[in-house]
Amino acid sequence: MLPDSSIEINQEVTTNSIRRVLVVDDSRLQRRILVASLKKWGFEVVEAESGEAAMEICESDPPDLILSDWMMPGMNGLEFCRAFRTKSQDNYSYFILLTSKSEKNEVAQGLDAGADDFLTKPVSSDELRARISAGERILRMQRELSEKNRIVSDTLDELQRVYDAIDKDLIQARKIQESLVPELSRDFGSSTVSLLLKPCGHIGGDLVGMFSPGVNRIGFYSVDVSGHGITSAMMTARLGGYLSSTYFDQNVGMEKRFNRFYALRQPEEVASLLNARLIADTGIEEYFTMAYCIVDLRSGVLKMVQAGHPHPLLIRKDGSTEFIGKGGVPVGLVPDITYSQEDVVMEKGDRLLLYSDGFTEARLENGEMLEAEGLVELIGKCNAEQTGQEFLDDLYWNLTQVMSSQYGLEDDVSATLFEYEGP
Numbered sequence: 486m487l488p489d490s491s492i493e494i495n496q497e498v499t500t501n502s503i504r505r506v507l508v509v510d511d512s513r514l515q516r517r518i519l520v521a522s523l524k525k526w527g528f529e530v531v532e533a534e535s536g537e538a539a540m541e542i543c544e545s546d547p548p549d550l551i552l553s554d555w556m557m558p559g560m561n562g563l564e565f566c567r568a569f570r571t572k573s574q575d576n577y578s579y580f581i582l583l584t585s586k587s588e589k590n591e592v593a594q595g596l597d598a599g600a601d602d603f604l605t606k607p608v609s610s611d612e613l614r615a616r617i618s619a620g621e622r623i624l625r626m627q628r629e630l631s632e633k634n635r636i637v638s639d640t641l642d643e644l645q646r647v648y649d650a651i652d653k654d655l656i657q658a659r660k661i662q663e664s665l666v667p668e669l670s671r672d673f674g675s676s677t678v679s680l681l682l683k684p685c686g687h688i689g690g691d692l693v694g695m696f697s698p699g700v701n702r703i704g705f706y707s708v709d710v711s712g713h714g715i716t717s718a719m720m721t722a723r724l725g726g727y728l729s730s731t732y733f734d735q736n737v738g739m740e741k742r743f744n745r746f747y748a749l750r751q752p753e754e755v756a757s758l759l760n761a762r763l764i765a766d767t768g769i770e771e772y773f774t775m776a777y778c779i780v781d782l783r784s785g786v787l788k789m790v791q792a793g794h795p796h797p798l799l800i801r802k803d804g805s806t807e808f809i810g811k812g813g814v815p816v817g818l819v820p821d822i823t824y825s826q827e828d829v830v831m832e833k834g835d836r837l838l839l840y841s842d843g844f845t846e847a848r849l850e851n852g853e854m855l856e857a858e859g860l861v862e863l864i865g866k867c868n869a870e871q872t873g874q875e876f877l878d879d880l881y882w883n884l885t886q887v888m889s890s891q892y893g894l895e896d897d898v899s900a901t902l903f904e905y906e907g908p
Contacts, residue, residue, distance in 0.1 A: 502549065502624040503579065503617060505529045509539040509553040509565065510583070515606075519552060522610050526617075536560030540568060547574050550620060552604075555584035555595070563598050570599035577627050579620035583608060656687060666694060667730070670874045673697060675906035676782055678705050681877040682899045683843075689897035690717025690773075691841050696730035696738065698747035701782040701908060704728075704738050707794060707839035707901045710773040711815075720771045727759060737762075738777070749779045752790035756816060756824040760792075763817030772817035776810070776839045783908045785831040790824050792816050795842050798860065802834030804869075806861055831905040838864075843898035847888045855887070863887070877902055 506528045510516045516532050523530045531548060533539035537560050539553065551569070555562040562582050569580070582600045584591075595603060601623070602616055670679040678695040690710035697703050708724055710717040729736045737758045739747045750758075755777055763769060774793035780786070789797065793815035796808040809829060814822050831837070840860070847855045855863070863883045871879055877900055884898065 502628060503528065503621045505531065505546075505548045506550045506552065507531045507533060507539060507542060507548040509533045509536065509551065509557075509562070511535060511554065511557045515554065515583075519608065519613075522613065526614065536562065536565030536568075539565055543569055543578075544572065547572075547576070547578055549576075549578060549624065550617065551578055551580045553580070553582060554606075555582050563595060566595070566600050567598040576631070577624065579624055581616060581620065652687075666692075671695060673703050674701070674782055674908060676703070677873050677902075677904045677906075678703065679873040679877055679902045679904075680900070681874075681881060681902075682897075683881060683894070684897050685843070685894040686714065688715065688718035689713070689899075690721055691843065691897040691899035692721040692724055692728075693839075693899050693901045694725070694728055694730060695901070696728070696733075696736060698733060698739055698749060702749055702779070703782065703903075704749050704777070704779045705839070705901050705903060706775060706777040707841060707899060708773050708775045709794065709841040709843075709897070709899070711771050713897075716771060720769075720773065724759075724773070727762070738779075751826065752777045752779060752788050753824040753826040756790045756792050756813075757822075760816045760820075760822060760824075764820045769817070772815045774815045774842075778837070778839070778903070780831065780903065780905070782905075785833075785835075785905060785907070787829045787831050787837065787903075788826050789829065790826045792824060793818075795840060795845055796857070798838040798840070798857075798864075799829065800836040800838060800864065802832060806864070808857060833905060833907045835905050837903045837905075839901040839903075841897060841899045843894070843896040844884060844900070846896060847884055847898070848892045848895065849887055850889050852889070855884070859887075872904060873902070 506523050508516050508519045508523070508530060511534055520530045520532060531542055533542055536557060553562040553565055560568070566580055566582065580600050581602045581604055582595050583604050583606055585606050592603060601620065604613060604616060666680055666682055670677060680693045680695070682691060682693055684691070690713055692708040693706065695703065695705040706728060708721070710720045726735055727737050733739050733747045734741070738750055738755045740750055742748050756775065763772065776789065776791050776794040776797050778787055778789040789810065790813065791797070791810035792813045796810045799807045799809050810827060811825065813824060844860055845855050845857055849855060863880060866883050867876055867879045880900070881898065888894070
């Protein structure tokens with residue numbers, strides 16, 4: 486529990502700031518005169534006849550106020566003041582030097598040694614009381630400030646403990662989220678699907694994945710949940726179950742036929758099913774964009790649905806590029822929406838890149854966004870010989886080289902790369 490901001494400062498701090506007074510003078514008579522006045526005013530008084538004796542008292546129980554003569558044998562008042570100030574203590578003590586000295590350079594010496602005020606001997610009772618009252622006001626303000634600083638420090642300590650606990654939970658949450666993408670690259674015959682997932686924080690709202698119910702049939706996707714942080718990450722965990730690569734009976738992208746084998750549903754049907762599930766769940770305000778594809782490796786026919794996600798980039802074997810898709814509406818935003826799919830014929834050596842807007846909306850040094858054209862330029866900088874995971878890592882590295890050093894990674898960055906090499 487955080488410290489209550491309405492905590493009142495201890496009344497002992499704000500009233501009677503000076504209770505215990507130490508009188509230091511080698512003259513017994515001078516001590517008696519001062520002690521008599523101080524006791525009459527209700528102060529607890531302690532006496533010392535030398536600077537050395539006064540230091541011993543201060544080390545065991547520091548007083549609130551010190552009245553010390555300047556001229557004393559052995560350790561004089563100036564030396565005592567300087568030694569006293571070097572000792573660390575929780576509460577500040579007000580120090581008044583009693584002296585017959587009034588030259589400016591001597592007063593400066595006293596202030597430099599740590600004295601707060603001066604009284605010229607012989608000491609006037611009225612003036613002494615007035616100087617003590619002034620010291621009391623200063624001590625009151627100083628101790629109020631110390632108390633407030635203590636409360637602030639305690640609050641910061643508690644906040645740090647809370648932050649450390651949250652940070653520990655987020656680190657564990659990231660491990661759980663990483664488990665949703667158990668493998669970053671997988672071969673399907675001679676073709677390959679590779680994944681890239683780079684959250685901008687501990688956890689993110691992007692999700693990539695792939696699955697296959699049998700030989701020559703593949704499904705893969707790129708998802709970007711609205712918002713950032715914990716709520717988005719919880720949604721990706723949920724979607725990871727809906728598109729599981731392990732538990733086919735839970736995967737909405739598959740359906741069991743004849744109680745014998747699983748088949749891939751059409752992408753437009755998958756988008757509609759996911760949309761219906763999110764709309765049906767009251768209280769959920771998040772939605773997500775998605776590009777979801779299935780491909781028959783025997784024919785190279787790829788079917789894709791684009792639900793508000795950035796346009797996938799088709800990279801032909803000859804190096805030419807083409808953005809495909811018709812846009813579409815994000816999933817979970819509008820009820821009873823109809824999704825349409827697009828068919829593309831892949832040739833041997835072609836690649837298809839699905840990516841989140843963390844790429845195209847990355848901010849450059851000039852403040853502008855990378856945009857789709859910039860993404861094509863980044864791909865052109867990648868080593869032509871690189872494939873799979875190496876290609877995606879190189880693409881991400883190129884992004885970090887052009888994005889703004891001031892803003893850094895402001896959004897999650899993810900991608901799914903499908904490389905077709907025939908059946």
